[in-house]
Amino acid sequence: MRDTFSDYHPIVNFVYFTQVLVFSMFFMHPVCLGISLISAFTYSIYLNGKKALKFNFKYMLPMLIITALINPAFNHEGATILTYLRDGNPLTLESITYGIAAAIMFVTIISWFSCYNTVMTSDKFVYLFGRIIPGLSLILSMTLRFVPRFKVQLKIVSNAQKCIGRDVSNGSIIQRAKHGMRILSIMVTWALENAIEIADSMRSRGYGLPGRTAFSIYRFDKRDKYALIFLLFFGGYILIGYITKGLYWKYFPTMRGVRFEPYSMSLYISYLALCLAPVAINIKEDWKWKAIESKI
Structure with a gap:
C-alpha cells in the first residue's frame, strides 16, 4: 500500500519517529508497552504487507519469548516468590514480569x-542534517543504506558463485567454508x-562546503504544519x-504504579493517538481515495 505519511515533510517524519522511539525506550508502564508494540506491528505491516507480517511472527515473536525467558534465569529480584530453581535461587513474579516487559520493549x-528505515530515506536525513553536520549525516545515511544494499549485493554474488559451483551449498564442509570465505x-x-x-x-560535488546549495523537492506546507503541531502537542503532553x-x-x-485514573487514562489515549497517527492518516487517505473512485 502507498504510505501517505511518507509524503509528509522530513521534519514531521523525524519528529514522529524520535518521539515514539524515545518513549518506547523509557516508558516501562505495561499499558504503554502494549500500545507501542501493537502500533509498531500495525504500522510495519501497513508499510511492508505480508513480508512484515511474516517477519514479525517468524523472528520478532520468538525473540520476544526467548528474551522474556532469559531474564528470570539470571534476575532473582522481587518479593513474590513463586518457586525455587534447582540451584536454589528464587523464581519471582516480578522478575518474570520485568523480563516480559524488557522483551516487549526490545x-x-x-x-x-x-x-x-522505510519512511526516513537517506535523502530525507541528508536534507535535514546535511548543512548542520554534513560529515556525520553522510556517514549515518550510508550506514542506514548499507544493510539493505549489502543484502542485495550478497544475493547477486552468491548466485554468481553458485553458477560456477562455488557456493556455500556446494562441496564438502571444508570446500563450503572456503567458498563462504571467498x-x-x-x-x-x-x-x-x-x-570510497x-x-x-560527494567530495567532487562540493558536499559540506560553505555556501553550497542543494536541490530539494521537500516543501513545508499547511498539512505539514498541522501534523507537526499535533505531534508536538501530544508529545509534550505525554512527556x-x-x-x-x-x-x-x-x-x-x-x-x-499508576493504574486507570482519569489523568493516566488521558495519557494512555494521547499515547495511542500519537503512535497510531501514521496509520490513521493512511486510513483516512485510503477512504478518501475509495470515495473518489466510487464517484467515477
Whole structure:
C-alpha cells in the first residue's frame, strides 16, 4: 500500500519517529508497552504487507519469548516468590514480569526502526542534517543504506558463485567454508570500494562546503504544519505526564504504579493517538481515495 505519511515533510517524519522511539525506550508502564508494540506491528505491516507480517511472527515473536525467558534465569529480584530453581535461587513474579516487559520493549524498538528505515530515506536525513553536520549525516545515511544494499549485493554474488559451483551449498564442509570465505572477501572488497566511491563522488560535488546549495523537492506546507503541531502537542503532553509520574510504574521489589485514573487514562489515549497517527492518516487517505473512485 502507498504510505501517505511518507509524503509528509522530513521534519514531521523525524519528529514522529524520535518521539515514539524515545518513549518506547523509557516508558516501562505495561499499558504503554502494549500500545507501542501493537502500533509498531500495525504500522510495519501497513508499510511492508505480508513480508512484515511474516517477519514479525517468524523472528520478532520468538525473540520476544526467548528474551522474556532469559531474564528470570539470571534476575532473582522481587518479593513474590513463586518457586525455587534447582540451584536454589528464587523464581519471582516480578522478575518474570520485568523480563516480559524488557522483551516487549526490545522487540518494539526493532519494529519501530524497521518503519523508520522505510519512511526516513537517506535523502530525507541528508536534507535535514546535511548543512548542520554534513560529515556525520553522510556517514549515518550510508550506514542506514548499507544493510539493505549489502543484502542485495550478497544475493547477486552468491548466485554468481553458485553458477560456477562455488557456493556455500556446494562441496564438502571444508570446500563450503572456503567458498563462504571467498564470498565474504568479495563482499568486504565491494563494501570498501563502494564507500570510497561515494566519498569521492560527494567530495567532487562540493558536499559540506560553505555556501553550497542543494536541490530539494521537500516543501513545508499547511498539512505539514498541522501534523507537526499535533505531534508536538501530544508529545509534550505525554512527556509532561511522564515527568509528573502520570505513567509511573516499577517492578521491584513489588509491582506498583499508576493504574486507570482519569489523568493516566488521558495519557494512555494521547499515547495511542500519537503512535497510531501514521496509520490513521493512511486510513483516512485510503477512504478518501475509495470515495473518489466510487464517484467515477
